[in-house]
Amino acid sequence: MEQSLATESKQQSLQITGPDIAGQEIVFTEGAVAFLHTLCDLYADEVEQLLEQRRERQSRIDAGELPDFLPQTRAIRDGQWTIRGIPADLQDRRVEITGPVDRKMIINALNANVKVFMADFEDSLAPSWEKVVQGQLNLRDAVRGTISYTAPDTGKEYRLKEDPAVLIARVRGLHLKDKHVLFNGKPIPGALLDFALYFYHNHHQLLAKGSGPYFYIPKLEGHLEARWWAKVFAFTEERFCLAPGTIKCTCLIETLPAVFEMDEILFELRSNIVALNCGRWDYIFSYIKTLKNHPDRVLPDRQQVTMDKPFLSAYSRLLVKTCHKRGALAMGGMAAFIPAKDEEANRQVLARVCRDKELEARNGHDGTWVAHPGLADTAMSVFNGFIGEDHVNQLHITRDVDAPILASELLKPCDGERTESGMRLNIRIALQYLEAWISGNGCVPIYGLMEDAATAEISRASIWQWIHHSKSLANGKAVTKGLFREMLVEELANVKEEVGSERFSHGRFTEAAVLLEEITTADELVDFLTLPGYELLTRSEH
Template sequence: MTAEQLVAKYAKSQPSADTELPTSAELALIGPKVPGQETIFNDGALSLLAALCEEFNEEVPELLSKRKQKQQRIDNGELPDFLPETRAIRDGEWSIRGMPEDLTDRRVEITGPVDRKMIINALNANVKVFMADFEDSLAPSWEKVVQGQINLRDAVRGDISFTAENTGKHYTLDEDPAVLICRVRGLHLKEKHVEFKGEAIPGGLFDFAMYFYHNYHQLLAKGSGPYFYIPKLESHVEARWWAKVFAFVEERFCLKPGTIKCTCLIETLPAVFEMDEILYELRSNIVALNCGRWDYIFSYIKTLNKHADRVLPDRQAVTMDTPFLSAYSRLLIKTCHKRGALAMGGMAALIPAKTAEENEIILQKVKGDKELEARNGHDGTWVAHPGLADTAMTIFNDYIGTGTNQLHITRDVDAPILADELLAPCAGERTEAGMRLNIRIALQYIEAWIQGNGCVPIYGLMEDAATAEISRTSIWQWIQHEKSLSNGKLVTKALFKSMLSEELGTVEQELGSERFNQGKFNQAAGLFDEITTSDELVDFLTLPGYELLTA
């Protein structure tokens, strides 16, 4: 079964829209009615979305096709490398064009989904930036996508509050909240509840249009602006597409060119070879690149999936001091600082523990990780939980001092980082314990995702789609290349199926029969089985998973 067939298998017809919202002959909202949606889907917002779809929709399949063509060449034996045709850009003397004052200091950022309580807690945390996420930490049911836009609109206006039903605790925004950045969905993800000319539109275009339209004026009035994180880029051509989208909207709303600002995640292996080019294409709008480390490890597996000499070991062995990840981090810093852009570090996925002793161990791990990033020259870092903000902040305060960033660290003394370093095989064991842990993590994450929760605490880590992707693609690759575990067991489809059945039972024991039986673990196990034993690697588990989401 191919990846496309797997997605099609889970596809289901869409419900009719229970709404009288304005639609055009070409743009149609077909999702079920969400309370409060009329504040989001007004004439102006839908007019902008329709205009963006008319102008840019048709290019997206072409961009995705170019990804497949490049992947086919790599599958046939070619290895990723720096582009000879863009050498002049890499060698040229140029810089990005301006950075707003409130984006010059991003030493600690917190990320999370767009539910109301999370937004308030994140904006109130001891951080500089909150990245509100419509992508990897959100399972994009229509209700959550629409409610997320309502929540962000309220947050920008300072009108957001939340009262917990179980405790009665009331949450409101503090006086000086963090800077807000919206992460939109990647180009591969569609929004099936909105159609243009009868076809589902790109989810990222929907996220961008709604957030921009409803918030740009208030953000600019407050001295901030419409800021975005762009995920999953694989080439500078895709960056060019986003640059055109930004320029189109700035002109439409009579805004100064460069008003919209973005940070691009370098979280795919192909993109690491085009960082200069990505910065160049977006030079009017971009302010930073980010080391999306977990997706980057996933992309390393996915991109090199046919290369038997580059199979990764246990996920726990692939740390940031691993040669190929160290090279990636250092090259990103050097590239960004040469062009006047910030170089953001990666995610600390750990979450605080219940006991003081356990928590101290966790904080020491976070401290070591963040010290490595700060020492390398990163301008800031990510945390997944407010409880880690103080630790990360203290470390970056020590390195940055009274300044705002580390743009002065050029890494010019470093030897040139070559393709071989970025592609270097990673040493480490493939253990049975590691494989079983991968199974339990992916199983629980997929179950949570299809229930509508894209950000899940599992075994002391805040897991999102990226970490679940690593778990399932590692096993897929071990099967495909007939790798053995450290105890001598050959990794086969049969071994995986046997372990999946056993670990399904382990998860039931850990969670209790009541939680297990009320969940969708058998459905999750079925999807996990299919995408892991498929002869063709399924690009993203969220593609077939999306079809299982409640509308």
């Protein structure tokens, strides 16, 4: 049912078109709607301009240009300035856990042995209207300490412990619209919806208990997008009579263009920003996507693209050096492993997590991400060893003695093989993830890893790139659209065998296969699989 939430004076310019969700009236109060309306009126149109600038830059890169540091902002990179500061409860972020905004996940994550929980409206959430609304209700309850959950099958009760982790909300990227809320007849940026509702309902309670409205900002591609967020934050602080810098954000550096503008992003957001984060999986996807027309930059099997590869090592070290120079924290990336039930297999999982986290800590990162509470102790142990008892972070590690990191290092081609087993694994992962996503689940355990949209993006974009540049596999087979289609049929059958006939017949695997074929064999690389995926997700809502 369509309902208008606009006053007459606003000429019904803000409308909710999603189905009625229990508790929706608690989220969309008159005050929340008025705030969202104002944000859309002031800032929604500019998002379109920013997305057009992305397209223009991509066209130049497609034509042969390579990303580089901006000559026009050299004064900012060379200048002596720092960010405003870091609140007490964000000084120590040595382990953060991430996950979607469902009720049980929120409680388990806030209770885990971590410093921060990043509650995710983005890559680990399939944004059905129900999930978006319920996510806001769940976080509202979590902030007030009243959240609880009873498992329907076992009756087990989940409640918050005394001293839960610090809460940070990750909003959607600027490219994602929410078709359930229209402003002047057009879908609004999901980022504005997520930000407005979380801030409006929770800032007062968060500040009252010594925390604050904290956000993770994903998918930035440059400092002009950071400037847009700075304007949104400054307006919000003024409207609610808050001191400048009350809102705090951490920006993910998970696109190739953004790595060349880290100083500038910190500068634009210097009143509000506290950290940058190495969003490594999206960054690898962005490397493929940005350099898609460059045949000398084709990546090998996803499993071979590890953080010790030169282009990723340079990215990690430059982020640490840039952040610490400006007084900001440098967060490490995701350990996507999940604990194994078999004792020996689990020992190997923990050993791999340990090696990964040691590399980050040695580079000078102040903290890291895990996707599962069962990995928190391992990651915490590694960072405790590096940070020690005298510090809460590694801001004292400046990396001043490092040689300057050049554009050529950040763009360096990656060695490794393209294998048939790697290609088939990519297909199975992308199939299973897409099926889960269009069914409403954005965070999926597959083959011992917690997959989200970023890892599925790598899987399908890699194959697209191999087809586009007529690459061959290690066994000599040419990667063509025909070969991909053959493998897709075979791997769909393998997935059916793995999940069982009943699960397969009740799922949306055939739809997922059709979508995967469309985006992988398209002549132009589809920007984000979540865009066509969103159409399938929302089609079944009404």
